Every structure is written in C-alpha cells, then in structure tokens.
Amino acid sequence: MKLGHVIFNVVGLFIAGMLLLSALSAYFVVLPGAPIEKRGFWHLLIVLEAISIVLIAGGGIANFANGRLTGWPTGTMIFAYSISVWLLPFGIWGIVILLAEHKRRQRETSQPPRSADPN
Numbered sequence: 001m002k003l004g005h006v007i008f009n010v011v012g013l014f015i016a017g018m019l020l021l022s023a024l025s026a027y028f029v030v031l032p033g034a035p036i037e038k039r040g041f042w043h044l045l046i047v048l049e050a051i052s053i054v055l056i057a058g059g060g061i062a063n064f065a066n067g068r069l070t071g072w073p074t075g076t077m078i079f080a081y082s083i084s085v086w087l088l089p090f091g092i093w094g095i096v097i098l099l100a101e102h103k104r105r106q107r108e109t110s111q112p113p114r115s116a117d118p119n
Helices: 004-035 036-066 073-082 085-110
Strands: none
Touching: 004 036, 004 085, 036 073, 073 085
16 A cells, blocks of 8 residues: 555544544533533534544545555545535545546556566
8 A cells, every 4th residue: 555545544544533532522521511402503513423433434444454545435435524524625635546546557457467588
C-alpha cells in the first residue's frame, strides 16, 4: 500500500474516532441537559455521526485488510465524508486517489509482461 493510501486510511480512522468521541459526549453530556423541544436536533446529530463512524471506520479497516484501496470501502468513506459537508475535502481526496489507483491498474494490465531474458 502506498504511503498516500495509508495516510488516507489513518486520517479516516482518526476522524472516525473523533466522531465517536463527539457522539458519545453529545449523548451523555449534552442530551441529558438539553430542553425536550431541542433534543430532536441532538438525536439527528448523533445518528449522522453514527452513520459516518460506521462508514468511515469500516472503509478504512477494509482497505487495510485488503492491503490496498478498493472500490466499495473507499466509496463508503467518500459517501460518509460527503454527507458531513465539512469533511467534503477528504471525500474529494478519496476520489482522486481512487481514480489514480484505477489508472495505475489499467496501465499494469495493458502492458505486456516483460521477459526475464532479453535474448
């Protein structure tokens, strides 16, 4: 796995950890003291963070398990970054490195295999 791919997945796991911390603090600290009429917003925020946690952490772990960037795990990470608007730059980064990986694989498969003996 290339260094840029490792960094992409590590940043994703870090963000998932921060989202988990945020969701837990919203649930255990903010929600009990919030007025009943404003709890709907906090429930929505917790659900969005939970979805993002599952998709980002799951995609990062699946990419590490495969040893490379693959379509579905990276796609779920990109989707999760996109639903949380402030993480959209990471989603764009994921699209760029996934396309670069796809082009690299196409070049590898289109080139004829080199023989070990040139004679």
